[in-house]
Amino acid sequence: MPVSGLVVTFNSPVDRHRETIELLENVPEIETGDFRNGKLAIVVDSPTRQRDQEIWDWVRQMPGVIDVAVAFVGFDDGQIHTGDE
């Protein structure tokens, strides 16, 4: 059950991407935070790591998104990555 703080970079100022922001806000696992210039802070709180990866990949493909970088990631103790998954 990862919790990650991500920084989404757009190809122009964030306020020109209202439609994309709304799409993000409609995803229950995503919480949007501050934005400035071309960057938006989001937190993803997902039930599984697979879902976390799906959200990551989905955000990367959103219109206007040119980069997704990581600021923080926390893992549930019992769920940290293992080699045989």
Place this chain on the structure above:
Amino acid sequence: MMDAKRRSFMKATAMAAACSMVASDADFSLPVLNADDGLPDGDGLMWNKAPCRFCGTGCHVQVGVEDGRVVAIAGDKAADVNKGLLCVKGYHVGGILYGKDRLTKPLLRKDGELTEIEWDEAIDIVAKRIMDAPDKFAFYGSGQWTIPEGFAAQKFMKGGLGNNHIDPNARLCMASAVTGFLATYGVDEPAGCYADLDECDVLITWGNNPAEMHPVLFSRVTDRRSRGETVRIIDIGTRRTRTTDASNDYLEMKPHGDVAISLGIMHLLIENDSYDKSFVAKHCNFRGDEADTPTLHGEAITEEEFRKRIAKYTPEHVEELSGVPADKIRMLAELFGNHDIRITSLWCMGMNQHTMGTAINSLVHGVHLLSGHFGRPGDAPTSLTGQPSACGTVREVGTLAHALPGGRLVAKPDHRAQCEELWNVREGSINPMPGYHTVKMFEQFTKPTSEGGDINTLFVQVTNPGQTLPNLNTLFNDKEGLEDKFLIVSEVYPTATTRLADLILPAALWVEKNGMFGNSERRTQQWFKMVDPPGEARDDCWMTIAIAHRLFELGHEGMKNKDGEFIFAVKDDSGEEIPVWEFEHYYDTNVDKHLFEEYRAFTTMKHKNLAPYEEYVAARGLRWPVVEQPDGSWRETKFRFSGFDDPFVAEGQEFEFYHSSSNDGRAQIWFHEYAPPPEKPDAEYPFWLCTGRVLEHWHTGTMTRRVSQLSRAMPTSYVEMHAEDARAANIRQGETVVIESRRGVCELPVWIDGRGRPPRGTIFVPFFDETKLINNCTLEAHDPFSKQPDYKKCAVKVVKKSAVQAAPDEMVHS
């Protein structure tokens, strides 16, 4: 499972971290946040800093530890390199410690089976094999060795055993960058730093894909665009990549086309009279290869002679050689001829894994020198490294077969004497003959003793040659069945190398030990051990010291210094020796600090001065030379050879190349004639094969393939192929094909129009997948100076697997 309170704490921390990155967006190029602005400890979670374990970028992370386990990772906003951001691999770096198949016990092969043994027996076995034949022992190390690990290995081999057969895997990834810097400036490593990426108007990537291989660095450039700045990115490559997607111009070249392109730019700078006459007149010489036996030193040529030699590299001739249209060569020359803009060149494996690696490195430096695009922030020829300490450990500590710490060479008597003095070992301890470079080392190990294979014991630490060597069937797999050859491998997980190991030593990884790395921009970084390694896994540095001490006990004279003491003796404040060779006492003191302080004394000899250990504890790395100021503080250097920043440039000089190979303070602008690749496609093997890396996996995938998210995102290797080539061969998307070269075969699924898009006649295969060893096919041909093999171009055929199954005897071998 996390309870609600803890989850809420985690979410608040995640949001705070992300928002702080957004808030600092506007001042990305300004001084970083105070190093004390750390993440909050709480709820049992403790944070500490470390550089990321993966590439040469050197991002800093904050590592969250709870109950002895790494449970959280955050980008370190106090770090100048990444300013709080991480790539997808950095996101998962904590997970590399917890693969379920960690090696936890020494394993000895007996009657073909691996059997658990005790550490004491393992150390005994290694020491006795060395004692029996010290000159037949070789040590194969790594650009992932920490600086103290590399220094200990170097001292053990060269100062102790008098044996120079020590070489690192970095020979396979950046040796040509070293020889390029040495040939041009007389001293290794880039003059500029990452700040060039914040200042350049034009970024040229030469056979380089930083969008995937150094994503945080590349984002420094693309972030500037999101702030409204104009940065022109020009991608010169043999296939389209994610870097191409972000580029303004894509110049697709034939293999070895980079040599012709750089010659073409210099030709036009001369012809158009747009080169920087003042810079060249004050700071440069011209140089060419000697007629008889070319060396790195070359011979001086006049500017007139340089003009004559380069005259034939007209844009049209360069177009023939490189495939890049003549008007694009003119475009590049016009940019370099414009003194009002700033140009940074980036390169990595594309220019280094090249049989003309030294030449192309020197030529790109030459383009920047001739045009005067050098030494101002944003004007820089910069090579990147793939490993976290290829610079710090390999290039600076000098863990290469010919080198000594501090830029010294084993072949020079005065250099040997300096090192013997600093190591306090007997005069004459260091062997004057360079040892075996990587390819030669493995040739000598895998060749039967009866046929002259004179290496019989090989110790591999922190690397995976069973997957990364070129032409694996010859250079690695031939070891199988040679009864008198003994392979020792220190590893964290089973790998393609441990498959043939006779003795496997379980190793501690990353924050399971103290460490120091040196990244691509001359930045030395430090971290402390945060968690215990699993089972009986132990530090690589301890292994070296323990083996050395067992040899000391056996009476090996080289393990004693001039005073008769153990060469790695560490004493406490009362003068009592601490038995650091016993693992239970290894952390009674900070061995890293002792070794680093010993190493520091070497670093002043070539103006690569390092600060005391404690300065690195306090900082997120410092870029050398680091020089003490009158007030007792330590100042790092961003721009070497530039008078405004480098303390070793003579006062009043704008630039000074103070290690000039011509001893006149000047850099060398080289001429090298274009030469074709050593193997080209023909009727039998009609495709170029290029190999490389992917975003999700780091090098051989030993660590990243054990992180489920990364493995799921990129589960298997593949072959990128042009749609028309696939159609012509009736190959469908996802179909398994056999790649075959003159050296071996590899089966892979086809990815048409995938992430990378090679042109017709070229295929690309990543090397991260140990179940699909593409290095069975690659070529061991190497650069004559750097000895670095060319993994980027050889000839192969691509055959449908169904066709191979129909005629196995003809198609499949080895």
